[in-house]
Amino acid sequence: MTLDEFVNTIQNEGGNLTSEDALVSFEAKIGSPLPKELREYLKCSGGGLIFQPSITYLDSEQRQLRLRYMNDLSKIDEEFTKPTSYPLPDGFLIIGSDAGGNAIMVCMRTDRFGQIFLLDHELVAYEGEPDTLEEAEEYGLVLFYSPSFSQFLNDLRIER
Helix, strand or coil: CCHHHHHHHCECCCCCCCCHHHHHHHHHHHCCCCCHHHHHHHHHCCCEECCCCCEEEECCCCCEEEEEEECCHHHHHHHHHCCCCCCCCCCEEEEEEECCCCEEEEECCHHHCCCEEEECHHHCCCCCCCCCHHHHHHCCCEEEEECCHHHHHHCEEECC
């Protein structure tokens, strides 16, 4: 799926397109540039719900993921500034969610920069220190889905 096709499936309900100034400001806040493809997405989509048509992702291990919501930059910033009720492994930004309420995340660590992961909220420990990415992968809290946002988009399909 192309970026334009993806953006056209999102039912925007008040999210905002992101300006270059807002992107630069957010990148300064987090101390890292965003992946190029994610920046492009944020400039042309205000995020929102994905219902009709349904969009699915099937990874190389044949795990299917149904997208439900994509965040705009203000929502990504909100999750970064005031995280959800459960601790995330370091180096992740939540960029959306699937139909089951699991977080879709982009990794900002230099060794895994831009990779897309899913956080299984049913395995989350709601208290204590966040696990490392390696620990979270080992017991299935965090699942690797795609090597990049552009590959993630490329592998999305309209469910018929």
